[in-house]
Amino acid sequence: MTLNIKVYSDYVCPFCFLGKDQFEKATEGKDVEVEWLPFELRPRPTEQLDPLNDPSKLAMWDGAIKPRIEAWGVDMKLPNVSPHPYTDLAHEGCHFAKEHGKEKAYNDRVYKAFFQEDQNIGDIDVLTTLAKEAGLDEQAFHDALAERKYQDVQRQALRHAYEEAGITAVPTFIIGNERIAGAASQEVFEQVIEKESKQKSVDGLRCDLDGNSC
Structure with missing residues (x-):
């Protein structure tokens, strides 16, 4: 039985890229x-984050992020894009991609553009090129972002994350009934997925004592 997983993330979050890899x-x-x-x-x-000009952020990269990159063998680097771009347009582009069946390809491309290629993913033209490379219609994508067609969709999605799902930090992975807050190792994810998959396999149709389901 298919295990449903939800992942809350932001494109400029290094722990999101680390967690995504694992x-x-x-x-x-x-x-x-x-x-x-x-x-x-x-x-x-x-206010936008400016890590290249913030000694505390550079220290965090060297002390907390770089060791995980090396230990897990992740292809990523500190982006030479500072301040970090706002990500509302990038997320609006993901809503477009989802409607056209290219969510994963687009998601992968945007993350790689920022953490491997130093691309400014807050720029519409950059995002349009990435969308084209992900197999989306270039002009339709550009027009959708320029017209802010998905702005309200994105606002609703954020309300859901902040108010309904109670997400306060990213990445957050909801795997079945289990929640993992933060970037975990491949082994941790595998253990949780195995446990939740076994749980799903025994959650079949049944009669409850109160008789509501029979």
């Missing part, structure tokens, strides 16, 4: 259905 290695070949859900760490008009 999570996707853990789910490869498994019967899972993954839904990527948006989260904005710094929505407009919050």
